[in-house]
Amino acid sequence: MSTTPHTVISTDADLVTLINVFTVLPDRQAELVAALDRTTKDFFATVPGFRSANVHASQDGTRVVNYAQWASAAHFQAMLRMPEARPHLTEIGTLIEHSDPKLYDLRSIHHPDPDPSLRGDR
Template structure:
């Protein structure tokens, strides 16, 4: 059995989900994905309360979505206050035209009928 944290999409999960939709110029999409991947490995994954992250790139090249899970909103807010976070967040911010980060809770999950 793996002990590696995994994304959990369940109404009973004790966590919060950050969904951040980035608007990006198509020629910068790959650089943004690479920056999010690198920052997650090197920094976010080391922060207390981090649970998982998934990066999605739109097929038209204009959006990147970061779906990240944290133990609590307090853990996420504490990360934002860390001085070590600033250079990582600035590097990501330099690549985007806009971002829309919000914290969410899972309210329903649907699967195919059997």
């Protein structure tokens, strides 16, 4: 069994997920990704209740999605009230055109059947 921290995607996980879709000018996308990576390592990952973060960059250069897991909505809200969070949030804010952060609960997961003979597409 691996002891390496990882993102848990399970309906049984007792987590809340922040999905933040950032709109960015294509020439700022790489800078935003770098800032999210750096601020997550330097600050967010040290905050009580933080569990994981994943940063996705759209292929057209106009969006960056931050998929971050927290122990609870209360932990996430407490982080937002921390004075130490302000410089990191401000830096990210200077790089974007718009953001749409929302907290989510995972309700379902779907995967293809590992046995193609059971799918009925033979």
